[in-house]
Amino acid sequence: MGSAAAPPPDRPKYALPERERRWLVAPSTAAALVAGPPTRIRDHYLEPGRLRLRCAVSSTGATVHKLGKKYGDRPAGAESITNLYLTAAEFDLLAALPGWVVDKQRYRVGPGALDRYGDGDDAAWIFELDFEDAAAAAACPHPAFADREVTGDPLWTGAALARRFGRRQPAAPAADGLSGAGRLV
Incomplete structure (x- = not known):
């Protein structure tokens, strides 16, 4: 009781480094950038801890379910991440x-992804780029269409955006055809 948690390992055995940079994009600018149908994603940030359950449905209806963990470490600008693919x-x-x-x-x-959280004037648009190495991430110029960079800002993590734009689990089935906290239907 009262003992501090052990620090995360430098690099868990099966984790891979994720190097990403993220920028806010103004809604008016974002609208001009999008073309084609989006992939619909439902992220469920499990509490307590750093686990994320994800259901992604492409425009063709292909569905991917996975459980991921980001370890919170950022040695050389990379965060350790693991993913486990799941059945429905x-x-x-x-x-x-x-x-x-x-x-x-x-x-x-x-080469990147533009994510929209929320709707209307309150929507947040975030552009994200992934990199193979730290040098490429550092050398990447600020995209001309982007506003300020939010990489590493705790107010703009996926979990923080879930608290701002999402809902607390358990949730009742939604009228829009999205079932509670589970899969997108």
Whole structure:
């Protein structure tokens, strides 16, 4: 009782480094960038901890379910991340756990992704780029269409956006055809 938690390992055995940079994009600018249908994503940030349950449905209807963990470390600008791909039944089992659930739309913009959280004037648009190494991430110029960079800002993490734009689990089925905290239907 009262003992501090052990620090996360430098690099967990099966984790990969994720190097990403993120920028806010003004809604009027974002609207001009999007083309084609988005991938619909439901993220469920499980509490307590750093686990994220994700259901992604492409414009063709292909669905991916996965459980991911970001370890919170950022050595050399990279964060350790692991993903485990799930069956629909495994996903449904985990979706009953408490946490924050948020829906977003992801559009492909050049080599990156533009995510929209929320609707209307309150929507937040975030452009994200992933990099193979720290040098490439550091050398990347600020995209001309982007506003300020929010990489590493705790107010703009996925979990923080879930608290701002999402809902607390458990949730009742929604009238828009999205079932509670579970899969997108």
